[in-house]
Amino acid sequence: MYAELSITSNFTFLTGASHPEEYIRRAALAGLAAIAIADDNTVAGIVRAHAAAREVARLVAERRAFDAAHGLIGPPAPPDLSVPPSAAIYTVPRLIPAARLRFLDAPDITVLAENRAGWALLCRLLSTGRQRAAKGVCDLCLEDLITAGTEGVQLLLHPPAALTSLRGAKQWLRPVQRLTRCFGPRMHLVMAPRYDGQDPARFAAIAGLATRLGLPTLASATPLMHHGRRRKLADVLAAIRLGVRVDTLGRAALANSEQRLRSAAEMCRLYQDHPATLQRAYALSQKMTFSLDALRYEYPSEISGNETPTERLARLAQAGLKWRYPYGSTDKVRGMLAHELALIAKLKYEPYFLTVNDIVQFARDRGILCQGRGSAANSVVCYCLGVTSVSPEIGTMVFERFV
Missing domain, CATH: 3.20.20.140 (Metal-dependent hydrolases)
Structure with a gap:
């Protein structure tokens, strides 16, 4: 041999x-x-x-x-x-x-x-x-x-x-x-x-x-x-x-x-x-x-301080919810957000959303036009993070389509 x-x-x-x-x-x-x-x-x-x-x-x-x-x-x-x-x-x-x-x-x-x-x-x-x-x-x-x-x-x-x-x-x-x-x-x-x-x-x-x-x-x-x-x-x-x-x-x-x-x-x-x-x-x-x-694809770590990716995404999403709905959000929107965060946690996709959030913030800080498109518009999380600009509650598409 x-x-x-x-x-x-x-x-x-x-x-x-x-x-x-x-x-x-x-x-x-x-x-x-x-x-x-x-x-x-x-x-x-x-x-x-x-x-x-x-x-x-x-x-x-x-x-x-x-x-x-x-x-x-x-x-x-x-x-x-x-x-x-x-x-x-x-x-x-x-x-x-x-x-x-x-x-x-x-x-x-x-x-x-x-x-x-x-x-x-x-x-x-x-x-x-x-x-x-x-x-x-x-x-x-x-x-x-x-x-x-x-x-x-x-x-x-x-x-x-x-x-x-x-x-x-x-x-x-x-x-x-x-x-x-x-x-x-x-x-x-x-x-x-x-x-x-x-x-x-x-x-x-x-x-x-x-x-x-x-x-x-x-x-x-x-x-x-x-x-x-x-x-x-x-x-x-x-x-x-x-x-x-x-x-x-x-x-x-x-x-x-x-x-x-x-x-x-x-x-x-x-x-x-x-x-x-x-x-x-x-x-x-x-x-x-x-x-x-x-080998399996492993998304880059998004650990920040003492927060896990799940905790950080939930915090940013809740802060974004108050920013997007300064006079209070509806039960439908809060339910959609909870559903999306649960599905994201189940699939362990938090690092992806956090990376996209960092990219969007980088672009906005430098005056670069940045806009999520396509089925991302189905996501309340994306809307709360500022990735998209239209609330998904006015549409009929489901978040699972985006995922």
């Missing part, structure tokens, strides 16, 4: 040559246990990959049910054929949410989300980097990772491009040694081929570096594409990224079509002298239990 833990999709702009969902479908056919989509400083492609993985799971479940009811279709396999030549039609690869963090002052690190806490940590790191940089840029420093900690994540360290006797690698080693002191048990060194005929020597150098740092090595094909047919597209993307013609890319072009998603059998041939790296990659993937299915 094998799991690919460092995939680059086309959400790494002008670098990856395949969609996240293409990787999922290819991984299913290749029989991979799990894959990690790890784009540069983003988790934007994870949602598409997650949706594709769910669709693959649905199709596999349908196929299993059909085969259980009707049996396999087609002639029987020859008795001397040990491995069927068909694709792994029953495989559902597990998606591991991840991102490859590119630091300003440290080597690249792929961060794998082990659980929900790890996913939250990864998202906070990316938010930190993007908030301090221009649009489309993510500025992260090593100190950001050290401050954030590593609760719920595993770190894959990418080795330097030049490994020959490590001359000139001091700049790479300095932050790495600091990382290993802080996060040693959660760090792993990626052993990835370059497909240039020098991989045996490169693997030996990486193994020596891992021994020096006291880190375990993990195998990864570091795919840029789900299939070798995408090589030409990858070169076109590189030409656009560098602002040159394709025929002048030179060494920036891919030397071949090898940097693609690979099956376990292919990886075993590539790493025949380092089989433990494949086993470690699979073992690590088994520790990754987080799925986007565990």
Whole structure:
């Protein structure tokens, strides 16, 4: 069994040559246990990959049910054929949410989300980097990772491009040694081929570096594409990224079509002298239990002082009721308000109304025209908060329509 833990999709702009969902479908056919989509400083492609993985799971479940009811279709396999030549039609690869963090002052690190806490940590790191940089840029420093900690994540360290006797690698080693002191048990060194005929020597150098740092090595094909047919597209993307013609890319072009998603059998041939790296990659993937299915939308907290959102909304609504009806409100209006507040509390929608109230007040304080419209006019709460300007008691629509 094998799991690919460092995939680059086309959400790494002008670098990856395949969609996240293409990787999922290819991984299913290749029989991979799990894959990690790890784009540069983003988790934007994870949602598409997650949706594709769910669709693959649905199709596999349908196929299993059909085969259980009707049996396999087609002639029987020859008795001397040990491995069927068909694709792994029953495989559902597990998606591991991840991102490859590119630091300003440290080597690249792929961060794998082990659980929900790890996913939250990864998202906070990316938010930190993007908030301090221009649009489309993510500025992260090593100190950001050290401050954030590593609760719920595993770190894959990418080795330097030049490994020959490590001359000139001091700049790479300095932050790495600091990382290993802080996060040693959660760090792993990626052993990835370059497909240039020098991989045996490169693997030996990486193994020596891992021994020096006291880190375990993990195998990864570091795919840029789900299939070798995408090589030409990858070169076109590189030409656009560098602002040159394709025929002048030179060494920036891919030397071949090898940097693609690979099956376990292919990886075993590539790493025949380092089989433990494949086993470690699979073992690590088994520790990754987080799925986007565990997430539910959680509206931002609207706690103010010692008041709960329910108490604050009720107070603002009652104050607004006196403002809207200075000479007293009717029993009908008071009944409608009580009904709406009860339904809002039941559905836990108070933060939404409080946020809208803050937006309306912000606009009104600055003389910006702001008016609720549509079915919001059915709500006494909206009327009391000043979101709408027409009392809903003169209409016949119900509040439930707005909710």
